[in-house]
Amino acid sequence: MIEVDNVTKRYGSTTVVDSVSLTIAKGGMTAIVGPNGAGKSTLCSMIGRLIPMDEGSIKVDRFDVTATKGERLARRISILSQENHVTARLSVEDLVLLGRYPYTHGRTTVEDREHLEATIDFMELGPLRHRFLDQLSGGQRQRAFVAMVLCQDTDYILLDEPLNSLDMKHAVAMMKLLRRVCDEQQKTIVYVVHDVNIASWYSDRVVALRDGRIVHDGNPSSFMQPEVMESIFEVDVVIREVKGKPFAVYYG
Ligand SMILES: Nc1ncnc2c1ncn2[C@@H]1O[C@H](COP(=O)(O)OP(=O)(O)O)[C@@H](O)[C@H]1O
Ligand SMILES: [Mg+2]
Incomplete structure (x- = not known):
């Protein structure tokens, strides 16, 4: 279980995450949505301990x-940041193996190799595995970074x-892949x-943030309501049913 209790983050006099409390039970997929600047990345970074919080726990x-x-935590929770800057000239395989660092500190074991092979397979990165990151398209690089996180094999992602x-x-x-990881590996x-x-x-x-606060938290059907989405995103929304599920149209 992830328990966020009254967490606040400020930059100078601006509060960017404002007394957020959130409990995420083990298992399942939770989406965090919200407008640009709502505090989504800041909240994730605090949960993943990339940045400190000012208040709360x-x-x-x-x-x-x-x-x-740090290491103990890194065997429980992994995080993919929004911005990934890699300066070293790493291959896809090297990057994915970095996910094993909390376990073996770079001394690659047979088990690490097994995780690497399984992840490369799962993410269909085989043809790209020996390419350097700067030889990939943005989308290919993104897949490699997600593979690194999955290779860390933590309960929370x-x-x-x-x-x-x-x-x-x-x-x-x-x-589909994340859904499979979640359902088949109980992540x-x-x-x-x-x-x-x-x-x-x-x-x-679906948890929605706006101005550093949680403004909606519920199952997808409770989120997919025109008035809920309009209050979060300030756009006109029409909900249609597609393949038996609610689908939001907000163009035009
Ligand atoms: N290092 C920082 N210094 C000052 N302000 C920041 C910093 N990081 C983020 N912010 C501000 O905090 C707010 C939330 O940012 P962020 O969590 O990245 O939003 P989101 O991911 O929801 O788009 C934004 O207004 C952003 O400008
Ligand atoms: Mg962000």
């Missing part, structure tokens, strides 16, 4: 993220915009996404 399976040794740069085919493939996935239809289609729960 976060626990992952009862381990307080600020008090637990946080993904900040995993669909960044992916085309339709790869976005859907990624969502808990929390991911930030902009496409509300993707959020509703593939998730068990």
Whole structure:
């Protein structure tokens, strides 16, 4: 279970995450949505202990993220950041293996290799495995980064915009894959996404942030209501049924 309790983050006099409390039970997929600047990345980064919080506490399976040794936490929770800058000239395979670092500190074991092979297979990265990251398209690189996170093999997985740069085919493939990881390996996935239809289609729960606060939290059908979505995103929304599920149209 991830327990976010009254967490606040400020930059100077601006509060960007404002007394957020959120409990995410083990298992299932939770989408985090909200307008640009709502605090989604900041919240994820605090859960993944990439940045400190000003107030409140976060626990992952009862381990307080600020008090637990980094490595111990890294075997429980992994995070894909929104911005991934890799300066070293790494191959896809090297990057994916970095996910094993919390276990073996770079001394690759047979088990690490097995995880690597399984992840490369699963993510269909075989043809790209020996390419350097700077020889990939944005979408291919994004898949490699998600593979690194999956190779870390943690119970909890946080993904900040995993669909960044992916085309339709790869976005859907990624969502199906995450759903499989969640269902077949009993992982808990929390991911930030902009496409509300993707959020509703593939998730068990949708949490919406706006101005650093949670403004909606519920199952996809409670989220896919015109008045709910209009209040979060300030756009006109029409809901239609497609393949038996609610689908939001907000163009025009
Ligand atoms: N290092 C920082 N210094 C100052 N302000 C920041 C910093 N990081 C994020 N912010 C601000 O915090 C707010 C929330 O940012 P972020 O969590 O990245 O939003 P989201 O991911 O929902 O688009 C934004 O207004 C952003 O400008
Ligand atoms: Mg963000």
